[in-house]
Amino acid sequence: MQRKNRGEGTSLPMGELVKDPAALARLAQSGEARQLVSLLKQSGGVQEAARAAADGDPGQLMQMMDRLLNTQEGAELVERISRQAKESGLS
Secondary structure: OEOOOOOOOOOOOHHHHHHOHHHHHHHHOOHHHHHHHHHHHHOOOHHHHHHHHHOOOOHHHHHHHHHHHOEHHHHHHHHHHHHHHHHOOOO
């Protein structure tokens, strides 16, 4: 199922993420974060996209996230993670 509203307003600024590493670690270990990683892995090419992003080319990773956010399940997961981040004081 496609969604037009792809989770706008759900991005977390990097500066906010590093302010509380423990809260970030808890968020990264949450069920929603694990489910998000699982969905990304299902589409294949995650390691290659992550390596390219680490080398300065985030294009592949951004395309994967865009496809994920165009699904209802992906957009809902990202929204829940964003909400958890806000509740943890990360954003």
